Amino acid sequence: FEVIIDDKNVCNRYKDSTQFAYKTLKCDGYGHEIMVKSYLPQLTICEFEAYGKPLPKFKFVSCSQGSNQDDTNYMCNKAYDGKLDSDIGYLLNCAHTGKQNTWWKAKTDNPMLFMYVKIYNRDMLRERLTDFEVIIDDKNVCNRYKDSTQFAYKTLKCDGYGHEIMVKSYLPQLTICEFEAYGKPLQKFKFVSCSQGSNWDGTKHLCNKAYDGKLDTGKLGLLNCAHTGKENTWWKAKTEFPVRFICVKIYNREILKERLTNFDVIIDDKNVCNRYNKSWSRFATKILRCDGYGQEIMVKSRLPQLTICEFEAYGKALPKLKFDGCSQGSNADDAKHLCHEAFDSSLAQCAITNSDNTWWKAQTSQPVWFMFVKIFSRAKQRDSLTNFEVLIDENVCNRYKDSTEFDTKILPCGGYGHEIMVRSHLPKLAICEFEAYGKVLQKLKLVNCSQGSSLDGIKHSCDKAYDDKLDDPDNPIQNCAITNNDNTWWKAKTEHPVRFMYIKIYNRLTNRDTLTDFEVVIDETNVCNRYKDSTQFASKTLRCDASGQEIMVRSHLPKQLAICEIEAFGETLPMETEKLKLTNCSQGSDKFSSTSLCDRAYDNKLGDTLDHCALTNADNSWWRAQTEKPVRFIYVKIYNRLTKERQSRRTNLEVIIDEKKVCNRYTDSEYFLSKTLRCDGYGQEIMVKSNIPYLTLCEFEAYGESLPAEAEKLKLTNCSQGSDKFSSTSLCDRAYDNKLGDTLDHCALTNADNSWWRAQTEKPVRFIYVKIYNRLTKERQSRRTNLEVIIDEKKVCNRYTDSEYFLSKTLRCDGYGQEIMVKSNIPYLTLCEFEAYGESLPAEGKNKSV
Template identity: 25%
Template sequence: MRFVGCYIDKKKRDLPVMAGSGSMSIPKCYRLCRAKRYAYFGVQYSKECWCGNSYGKYGKRSKSECRMKCSGKKSTFCGSSWRNSIYTTGLPARRRPRVSRLPLSRCSQHSVGWNGKCSRAIDGNTNQNYGKKSCTHTRTATGAWWQARTSRRARITSVRIYNRRDCCANRLRNFVIKVDGRVCASYRSSRAFSVRTFRCNAVGRTVRIQTRNRVPLTLCEVQVFGRYAKGRSRSRTPGMRFVGCYIDKKKRDLPVMAGSGSMSIPKCYRLCRAKRYAYFGVQYSKECWCGNSYGKYGKRSKSECRMKCSGKKSTFCGSSWRNSIYTTGLPARRRPRVSRLPLSRCSQHSVGWNGKCSRAIDGNTNQNYGKKSCTHTRTATGAWWQARTSRRARITSVRIYNRRDCCANRLRNFVIKVDGRVCASYRSSRAFSVRTFRCNAVGRTVRIQTRNRVPLTLCEVQVFGRYAKGRSRSRTPGMRFVGCYIDKKKRDLPVMAGSGSMSIPKCYRLCRAKRYAYFGVQYSKECWCGNSYGKYGKRSKSECRMKCSGKKSTFCGSSWRNSIYTTGLPARRRPRVSRLPLSRCSQHSVGWNGKCSRAIDGNTNQNYGKKSCTHTRTATGAWWQARTSRRARITSVRIYNRRDCCANRLRNFVIKVDGRVCASYRSSRAFSVRTFRCNAVGRTVRIQTRNRVPLTLCEVQVFGRYAKGRSRSRTPGMRFVGCYIDKKKRDLPVMAGSGSMSIPKCYRLCRAKRYAYFGVQYSKECWCGNSYGKYGKRSKSECRMKCSGKKSTFCGSSWRNSIYTTGLPARRRPRVSRLPLSRCSQHSVGWNGKCSRAIDGNTNQNYGKKSCTHTRTATGAWWQARTSRRARITSVRIYNRRDCCANRLRNFVIKVDGRVCASYRSSRAFSVRTFRCNAVGRTVRIQTRNRVPLTLCEVQVFGRYVGRTLKPSR
């Protein structure tokens, strides 16, 4: 980024693209225009950001005309009214591609009126008098149009239209311009025009002008400007070729319907190509059909396929029972061979009249029951028969031979399932003899099941398809139906995984993702998971017959009934939980001799007189705590309350593990003994009241399991060093935080800053550094102030640091030296106090010795100078005037490259003062914030040069 200058702007903008407006600053506008890949940007009127690749067509002005303060950063200037402060973005200016007039051909129009042919608009004659035979004319219609094409695909930047001038110019007041069917410009006005150029910026070949009102369309000349697309443009419909107009019937010529509604030829092409078909056909203006072969009903003349497409009226989409057929460019897929698959391992609902299940797969297609060739079950709702293929297969169809000697009407309402999924169904008042059902499902087990109360009789079942290649992967591996089980409020499967639109596969996925061994679907819409089931008993499958909300052909339990399945995962063993011994107790205070140890002595007597209960003094937040022998997962905490009196004191409290709340209780009813779920990891268990009462606990029992192995420390490398003295010039120089503080929190803060040591002081302060101990060590007893964020630990004291290691190596402090300054400037010069006096090496603080700078009286008076190259500036030292007027320098800021790095505001003046800065840049500026002259006797800058040039600033 580099400042170019202050330039004039006008309504036809010098920088044409507005990138933003509102709260604006120079860096923000830089980012906006650089992101758009422009070479220059300008800030104008304090809040506007403009971008472009060239500037200056209206001339340059003095910088003083661009002094309106930026709305987003008042210390910088953002142009003025119709004045741009222009900067570079660092990117090269993009060359504007050459645009020329593109020749048009192959014109057409809606209709021809008054002999106004379409070719008149592209004949090069721009005469606007209709009598000179230079203008087109259509008949009066809504949506009358004219179009022509470029020789090849092009980026069309603008379209120029010459309107009729001898009369009727007001007809051309409401129209659109389209390129390849997409609107790129429009016009709607009460005023007519003679010649007008419309910006378009679209890519295509066909340019169409179309009216939006009921008028004839007249155009005297149309000129198109742009540039041809580089190389050979890629077709949007590769491989598409018109085949012809073909007859269709109910048994479709192209069997797959891909879409219906607003239809066009390219849309149908995309739909059928996505399905990998070789041919597609558009029919009846709105239907799209796909297939790999065509023509079985014969070909017709193109004139019979002239119904306009519903999605694009300029093209034709077949007609009634006529397909306009095209190729998709894909090869026709060979229809895989389908054969009859042998069945075995049959079973059925029950056996009636000696009609065994094997009769349906014995190869005997005799349909007379007396010939012992038909199966028979007992009368029941949902009677079924099933058999299996030898391995997993894609089953395309199932053929059923019905009984013919009698009772054929029994087989009028049934479904066919493959691996439990319905693939075909039949419901009719007419019986059939032999019928083939399309199935198209993958699996092994074929089941035929009635939906009414009848016996099921099948004389033969034949299955057709092909075996799946290799071993196909099941979508629900390991899923198996277990049964219908009772549920109650305390759930049989404890975890709810989902509710709403539910199906068995969906619930399977939800519970398997949570690593549970079993799942159950209940009340049509609920999904429950767990690792065990059945504690309330099993019921008949007939009690789990509520249809799934997400798939009505399957059943998802019922009210308080779970249809339970396996997920295929092993049941996770519930880790053993035992009572954990507690020790090292403490409490808020002791009242009535109720020591803390009484709550962990094993005595559960709830009478205070038996010396088995603790007691604190009355206070808000009274607490009791104890520790486990090592880190553990605490699953629950059991509390025995006092029963002889005062049980209602324990009605509002929390339970914490290592300072984190894991359970709470708030009620108007007191309890005697209660177990609280916790599920937290730690050692220290604390019970703390939330109201002003004494805390009494008769026994506290903690249940859980110790963490396996050596638990991973949350504070690796932390070690207590000792208690050390601190002073105003800090032993550990960097303050990382203050307020609610604990040792682990301070550890994290200083470790994040990469320091080797940290110290906690005065209960609430956190200090960091790479060395310590310059004021000496003290006894640990002097660092016993309780931490504000964790009262059970100590955080130093007044001017005492409890110092710890962070586990990181101490960083070497980079060498800092005084950096020479040059190229100074200042707001103005008063009393001959030139800017160079502040960097001449003379630290005399008497103005009469000609060693101090001086500006005129102003708000925001400033002085600045630059280092020789980019540097990290760590501090700035200022020598103030001492002979008089030192109190003028009491309210100012120090900036590095325009960013404030230090500030001073006080009622007391100083003589010499060093300000911490820690900023990266070159230009150091000192600027007042009140209305005074600025006087500096010497400015010294300390830091180190940056070895590597940084990226452009944001």
């Protein structure tokens, strides 16, 4: 049986013929539902107990909503006043919007890790909470709920960092009678040192005033703030150990708040994690997202002075990695100063080499992501650590060469591996303590295995390779997956697409020569490692860096392949990967126009009848939909009909982004209930095109991430166009006057020749994408489109050709410059509105690294 949290997280898999009276099992995970799923014909449970910790309920400190049903009642704070709706109260205990701007939001005092929300509905008219999104910090849609089933209350998964949570309804009114958010507070970091670019006063207003726990009093001469002079307006502070910063909270002074309106927050002098530039917005406190790894955090102002009255950084401490083995090139003393003394948690003894082979290294028990190292020097031999390299699995992650001696030094050292080395270029190496920080790679769960052949039926079946049992000397090879001499391959899948990074293969106790010549293959095409060595091993960790969902070991020997255990390590898709909202669908044809409409493919309903599926005819068997704005697609999930007899028996399809980039081709005769496919690319439209008659999509999900939050609408000026159709009405600036209409009074329109239009930004920027608006009525829209978008007259960032009508079209356009042009390759160009999105270049005017 398996123990499962919230229908998807298998926290324990139990398979053992030993019978028990009771059993205590590890089951680590967050949720509100626990399941036991048996693989036997019957399940009997006489008592079931679960142990853990309740998640904290967050306290809200402020709220707002888009509109009010009543000027004095139904205000936003009614949603967290601890009172539920009652028939007598007539909704007086509920937050209730008007018929427009149907959203509600609330804030916590400090940044949090949101994990779950619980929403209480009213006693009647519950259908008003059947179509809504839950959003963190205005951008991270952590849950999309659309279900006609009415509820009294609903607990929803909502995973993400932030301090503001929103419910946005797609119905005419929104009523929330109580809203609760659960999760974990983020750790507040302690600073151990600081500096600033200049001082307003030589003895007062020093950098440590920004984290002394005292706010500005507003009284003259009692300013408890860090305050720079008029030059070098920056402030920075360090943590004791490397951390993952997630959010920062900045407290302003009581007066002159405009001095904190244009600044960057920077990690380790190079990673700009947030850029704040709002001259009109003067705040008392501000919480900003700042996600990155490091030890130092800086605020760098672009104004003549910088004042910070209190600065708080929140995030997660990086784990200190554990070593389980080591070696060094030589020993200064055969009995002392051995390699393990560099990680014995004592500075009294050090690992010291001779004058030759001056290197030291240590191993972790499984692959990890190294991020930082901390080296403690020897008091009497600190000069031995002034010229060295740090290497991960023989790859250099940092070079240090400085005559300045140190007692401790923290160095960034990013890379995946399971061995870390310090290699000195001096005659001796002395390390009194060595610490590495990072993250242990996730062990990936393997399912749905198969192998080319089997030595003895089920005794050596493929699942023996991931049953957590090694070869047993008392019962040899019974715990191993073993093939015959032909078809010597083994493979298994993960539940979702992942990034594989390493695998660890455990050999049998005897006859280990069967694992001396093999390949590791991802998704049957990508060979991530080729191993050929006559040296026999008990276990071997191999680099295997590739994205996919299936891993294979394929032997090149004419003898049995024996795998007693295989472990795959890597990472799931990034946390910010979200289920993307799809709209504006279409399909090439309809099998049954009343039941097979395109939006059935994203109505969140699965079924076995065609009422829940999009189905085409035998010709024009394609389907497509759009996201609300350009995104990075990462993978898609396609759901088939529920019963095997009704599923498509043959599959030959392509997944296409923006009609031109084929991100995946899938061909197979195998039945599937659902299929997850890698689809990595930028765009706004996703298409499934079948290369055989008929296409059935019972549900289609796209996952990815929004474009960077710093992408903003750019201000356009100084336009021109190649010609004017009507000089009085079709002027170029009509394309960015924020007015849409159906007459040419609101559009820029050229003649048949010189059909181009262009405009400039106020200063050089990074363009990311553009949005082009057509005329409002379909009959008046351009019927043919053939255009290019060009940056600074030389870089064509996008070409678009199509005969389809469109009201608006968003196109990827990534590049640096100051001028954007649209050039039509057919007569006439009509732009009723043109918007460009991107980000400003650093104010200092330095070259931006690409």
